Amino acid sequence: MKNKFIYQLLILITLSIALSSCTGKKADKPEKVLSSFEKMYPNSTNVNWENQNDSLWKVNFDFDGNKISSEYSNSGDWMQSKYSVPSEQFPQSVIDRIDGFYYDYTFIRSELVETPDSKVYEIDIAVNNMSIALIISEEGALLQAKKKE
Numbered sequence: 001m002k003n004k005f006i007y008q009l010l011i012l013i014t015l016s017i018a019l020s021s022c023t024g025k026k027a028d029k030p031e032k033v034l035s036s037f038e039k040m041y042p043n044s045t046n047v048n049w050e051n052q053n054d055s056l057w058k059v060n061f062d063f064d065g066n067k068i069s070s071e072y073s074n075s076g077d078w079m080q081s082k083y084s085v086p087s088e089q090f091p092q093s094v095i096d097r098i099d100g101f102y103y104d105y106t107f108i109r110s111e112l113v114e115t116p117d118s119k120v121y122e123i124d125i126a127v128n129n130m131s132i133a134l135i136i137s138e139e140g141a142l143l144q145a146k147k148k149e
Contacts, residue, residue: 032076033057040078041068078116085112085121093140094121101142102127124148 029049037044037059044061052058056079057072071079087095087107098105108124108131119138124131135144 029057030074030076033072033074036072036076036078037070041070044068080113080115082111082113082122085110087123090121091138091140093138094123094136097136097140097142098123098125098134101145102132104128 028051041061041063044063047059047061050058050060052071055074057074058069059072060067060069062068066083068081068083070081073079087110090110102125105125105127108126110121110123113120113122120143121134121136121138123134123136125134126132131148133144133146133148134142136142
């Protein structure tokens with residue numbers, strides 16, 4: 001009888017810990033964060049929330065065929081979104097900037113980072129057996145070029 005009680009207690013404790021550590025529950029997020037997210041990305045799927053710190057929420061999800069990562073403040077302000085973008089979808093200004101600096105290159109990875117104030121492209125290219133990380137504004141300004149190790 002005593003062993004049965006201990007066994008049931010252990011199961012109850014295990015279930016409580018497992019349920020309390022689940023991520024992605026709507027009840028965990030401030031209502032303003034959820035409202036802002038659902039307004040920007042209605043009908044998103046595979047939504048997974050992470051609390052980055054006391055004031056920032058990160059959400060990974062699928063929307064319109066893209067895997068997107070977005071961040072929101074506790075007050076529901078959208079901070080940024082990031083998703084992969086093929087080079088064929090770059091504005092001509094971005095392509096012109098890369099072509100102006102590099103001759104024979106290959107695209108490795110590219111993401112569009114959108115904030116309330118701007119759009120920038122984070123692009124990794126291969127040039128002469130080197131990997132270079134670029135950040136280029138939507139208007140074509142080269143904001144950063146850094147050789148990757």
